[in-house]
Amino acid sequence: MRVHDLTIDGVAVSAPEGTTVLDAARKKGIYIPHLCDRPDLKPVGVCRMCTVEVEGKGLVISCKTPVRDGMVVRTESEGVSKVRQVALELLIADHDSDCLTCAKDTNCSLQRVARHVGVDSPRLARIRRERDRRPLDTSNPFFDFDPNRCILCGICVRTCDELQNINAIDYTFRGTKTLIAGFGNRPRIETNCESCGECVVRCPVGALVPKDSRQPSKLVRTICSFCGCGCGMLLGVRDGEIVSAAGDFKNPASRGRLCVKGRYGYRYVNSPERLTTPLVKRDGEFIPVGWDEALDLVAEKFSESMGDSFATIASAKCTNEENYVVQKFTRVVMGTNNIDHCARL
Amino acid sequence: MTTSTAIRRPTELHARLVLPDVEIGICLGTGGVAAGGDEVFAAFEAGLAGTGVFAVVKPREDTCPGSCASIIGTGCRGMCAMDVLVDVLTRKEGVESKVTYGTVTEKMVAKIIEEHIIGGEPVHKWIVLSDDEPTSHNEFYQLQDRLVLRNCGTIDPEIIDDYLEAGGYRGLYKVLTEMTPERVHQEVLASGLRGRGGAGFPTGLKWKFAAEAPSATGEKFFICNGDEGDPGAFMDRSVLEGDPHSVFEGMAIGGYAIGADHGYVYVRAEYPLAIKRLKIALKQAEDRGLLGANIMGSDFSFHLKIKEGAGAFVCGEETALMQSIEGKRGMPRLRPPFPAQSGLWTSPTNINNVETLACVPWIITEGAEAFAGRGFEKSKGTKVFALTGKVKRSGLAEVPMGLTLRDVIYSIGGGMKDDKEFRAVQMGGPSGGCLPASLLDTRVDYEELNETGAIVGSGGMVVLDVDNCIVDTARFFLKFTQAESCGKCVPCRVGTVRMLEILTRICEGKGVQEDIGLLETLADDIKxxxxxxLGGTAPNPVLTSLKYFREEFEEHIHEKKCRAGACAELTTYWIVAETCTGCRACSRACPVDAITGEKKEVHVIDPEACIKCGACYQKCRFDAVRRQ
Known part of the structure; x- marks a missing residue:
């Protein structure tokens, strides 16, 4: 593929054909402020924060501008800061200012951009408004949506469309009344939302936040145990308890994605209702027993039902390898072909 | 060029005509209907049938028993201020004579039938236009050059034979029989036709790009943008209502030129009459083989669909329009890729405005030189303007490019209404700007108007007099754009609202000096x-107002004064005792009963109750009501 050589802020950068200026800068470690761009989504150019100056072309938005040979890009100039700063101030002017109580505080893209770009405080004060509080959508059991913190970058909408192909949410209304909502402004629980939470992890601000807001003290890299897909995940642990689950972007199988079970279904681990020892029914009551005793009982009962009086239904929670062992056991040990899988039901 | 030999001339396709002794054409454009056109139509029908002298025939009936008269409903002919307009054409011993009556009501019909149609003597006092005797209104058409509107007001848009008789579909016949697609876009390029939707991009070049673009899907689309949304603009509506086939023909020619066999006419749903007539016209054209598969027997097919908008101004923007056709929320997307490369359903797509397309058949039949021969420098041909506001004759006027604003306002428009002083002309709607009297000699020309900060735009021309406040007018347009912002990008979504808030503050007398600078900063950023x-041009009304009428902003801010008396918070009304005659005209006009006083006694306005509507001020004949 053709490689283009350009300079960004005087730094020589090479990037293959089709790369955007923003991506080329990101790979080189040059920060261009941005809010609506994500490497795993198609660029839309709505936040205007990534405006740069290209010699001979003037101001362009770097998330949509492909690299060209000999291109001279400046991420800072009088023109750039003028457009960027006023647009940022407009965004802040229309955004909640209660950072201290926001779950995304210190981990917020708007804060990062604001620190980088800076604001003209007197001007910001003049355009700042108390805006009409809009009701939160807390209908989803796993996450909340706060339209007062939403910057309408559209990342959630694009995630739902491009990555999940669910399209549960979209823009609704016009002008400053614009809102991200389900069809007909219905709450999220009434849409076809699958609660995968991909939008929540991608939300650059505190508009979409998990209901469980406990911060983990350490992250443990592991594999999701819910099904045989084997998605990579980072479990957040605090006081010996799982308090969060995040997709592992380094996992080659799942590339950071999780479903509703993997992302929000971790509470069973610490549930008091969870079985931790085998139970055997004696005189109509379940009595906790040791593993050896339980397995002996199973072996004994199995032995009584060898051949076609026996059947196995394997589980999607097992891996391919485990399922292989199950069918081998059924055919060879139990002597029957009566084997099926829950995914077929 | 197609090689088929079986191509049928459009002249072979229309029915035989009879010439009735009397032809009555009644304006049934939206303006005409609003003024009571349907009732006038019914009155003529009933009145003529009742006389027993004439048989009322359908215009296309083959036979005419004895004396007959036909009545047709036509599209808008422009002089909307005089609606309902009624043409009466009489034929006597081979001599035709035609007059146009203005502001016709049902009640006037009987007299016109009795004295003119039966008696043979026109009702002179109601004539606004006549072949024989020039009236003051002839001036309305004097400087006009009706090319786009060539058939508007003369043919019945619901009868395809009318269009065919007027030379319709000859352009399409010509391209199918004589021209290659390349030759077609060369011809359109040579004519100098530029997009009439506002941007002014050369149409021929646009077609060339779309024609040359490879299509991964194997399909190309041709779209007509009829989502005319500018407040005060109604030129596209009039063309769609009055001459829908000219748009279809332009589209079919364009489809042939770019290699598209499917097209969409995107019309705003607020134009029900246009939609109705487009549907009728489409059916008729398909029945005659002028649209659809194998047009006129050739191997070129062009299938058209009518798509109704859902009420968003932003859907007039081409990328948003395509999203809307695809069934998505109409929001613009970034270009590139341009529609010519990847448009509707990712296929190469060409989008032209209604007026642009209506020019095309004319260019093909009359030749590019004829079109290029009109106009001025880089702006060729004609442009239709919707002339509204404080002029004597508001309406639709088509003028050759290069005419001055003064010509349009003072000659065609007949000058200022009630002879008040000219304040400004707002050009190009919410994307345009306000120009002062000193720029009245600016030509109607893309480049010359752009230099002033206003634009040709879609052709809205709103004339303001001394009773209109410039700040308030700018606020009006911004109120529109901020409400219609799709909400996608930050500067437009939030910036326009902030600008509106500042303008509102100034209009309410709460503005401060820094507000002007802040307006300019925000405007620059939004641009x-x-x-x-939509966003890029939204600040234009404010920027031009600040450029030419800065002192009015400053007056509002520093002196808390609105010289036009339009900003209610800055205006007070009172009655001068010396001149008040106690005629009660003002108290009768007051909608909130804020004016009290006995008959023939001096009246008083209660400032607490007064809502500052200005009704008393307009009504007083003795200059007793004052305002400041």
Whole structure:
């Protein structure tokens, strides 16, 4: 593929054909402020924060501008800061200012951009408004949506469309009344939302936040145990308890994605209702027993039902390898072909 | 060029005509209907049938028993201020004579039938236009050059034979029989036709790009943008209502030129009459083989669909329009890729405005030189303007490019209404700007108007007099754009609202000096930072107002004064005792009963109750009601 050589802020950068200026800068470690761009989504150019100056072309938005040979890009100039700063101030002017109580505080893209770009405080004060509080959508059991913190970058909408192909949410209304909502402004629980939470992890601000807001003290890299897909995940642990689950972007199988079970279904681990020892029914009551005793009982009962009086239904929670062992056991040990899988039901 | 030999001339396709002794044409454009056109139509029908002298025939009936008269409903002919307009054409011993009556009501019909149609003597006092005797209104058409509107007001848009008789579909016949697609876009390029939707991009070049673009899907689309949304603009509506086939023909020619066999006419749903007539016209054209498969027997097919908009101004923006056709929320997207490369359903797509397309058949039949021969420098041909506001004759006027604003307002428009002083002309709607009297000699020309900060735009021309406040007018347009912002990009979504808030503050007398600078800063950012043209041009009304009428902003801020008396918070009304005659005209006009006083006694306005509507001020004949 053709490689283009350009300079960004005087730094020589090479990037293959089709790369955007923003991506080329990101790979080189040059920060261009941005809010609506994500490497795993198609660029839309709505936040205007990534405006740069290209010699001979003037101001362009770097998330949509492909690299060209000999291109001279400046991420800072009088023109750039003028457009960027006023647009940022407009965004802040229309955004909640209660950072201290926001779950995304210190981990917020708007804060990062604001620190980088800076604001003209007197001007910001003049355009700042108390805006009409809009009701939160807390209908989803796993996450909340706060339209007062939403910057309408559209990342959630694009995630739902491009990555999940669910399209549960979209823009609704016009002008400053614009809102991200389900069809007909219905709450999220009434849409076809699958609660995968991909939008929540991608939300650059505190508009979409998990209901469980406990911060983990350490992250443990592991594999999701819910099904045989084997998605990579980072479990957040605090006081010996799982308090969060995040997709592992380094996992080659799942590339950071999780479903509703993997992302929000971790509470069973610490549930008091969870079985931790085998139970055997004696005189109509379940009595906790040791593993050896339980397995002996199973072996004994199995032995009584060898051949076609026996059947196995394997589980999607097992891996391919485990399922292989199950069918081998059924055919060879139990002597029957009566084997099926829950995914077929 | 197609090689088929079986191509049928459009002249072979229309029915035989009879010439009735009397032809009555009644304006049934939206303006005409609003003024009571349907009732006038019914009155003529009933009145003529009742006389027993004439048989009322359908215009296309083959036979005419004895004396007959036909009545047709036509499209808008422009002089909307005089609606309902009624043409009466009489034929006597081979001599035709035609007059146009203005502001016709049902009640006037009987007299016109009795004295003119039966008696043979026109009702002179109601004539606004006549072949024989020039009236003051002839001036309305004097400087006009009706090319786009060539058939508007003369043919019945619901009868395809009318269009065919007027030379319709000859352009399409010509391209199918004599021209290659390349030759077609060369011809359109040579004519100098530029997009009439506002941007002014050369149409021929646009077609060339779309024609040359490879299509991964194997399909190309041709779209007509009929989502005319500018407040005060109604030129596209009039063409769609009055001459829908000219748009279809332009589209079919364009489809042939770019290699598209499918097209969409995107019309705003607020134009029910246009939609109705387009549907009728489409059916008729398909029945005659002028649209659809194998047009006129050739191997070129062009299938058209009518798509109704859902009420969003931003859907007039081409990328948003395509999203809307695809069934998505109409929001603009970034270009590139341009529609010519990847448009509707990712296929190469060409989008032209209604007026642009209506020019095309004319260019093909009359030749590019004839079109290029009109106009001025880089702006060729004619442009239709919707002339509204404080002029004597508001309406639709088509003028050759290069005419001055003064010509349009003072000659065609007949000058200022009630002879009040000219304040400004707002050009190009919410994307345009306000120009002062000193710029009245600016030509109607893309480049010359752009230099002033206003634009040709879609052709809205709103004339303001001394009773209109410039700040308030700018606020009006911004109120429109901020409400219609799709909400996608930050500068437009938030910036326009902030500008509106500042303008409102100034109009209410709460403005401060810094507000002007803040307006300019925000305007610059919105212009430079918006994603589409809606946002990019939204600050224009404010910027031009600040450029030419800065002192009025300053007056509002520092002197808390609105010289036009339009900003209610800055205006007070009172009655001068010396001149008040106690005629009661003002108290009768007051909608909130804020004026009290006995008959023939001096009246008083209660400032607490007064809502500052200005009704008393307009009504007083003795200059007793004052305002400041």
């Amino acid at each position: 430079a930072g918006s994603l589409c043209a």
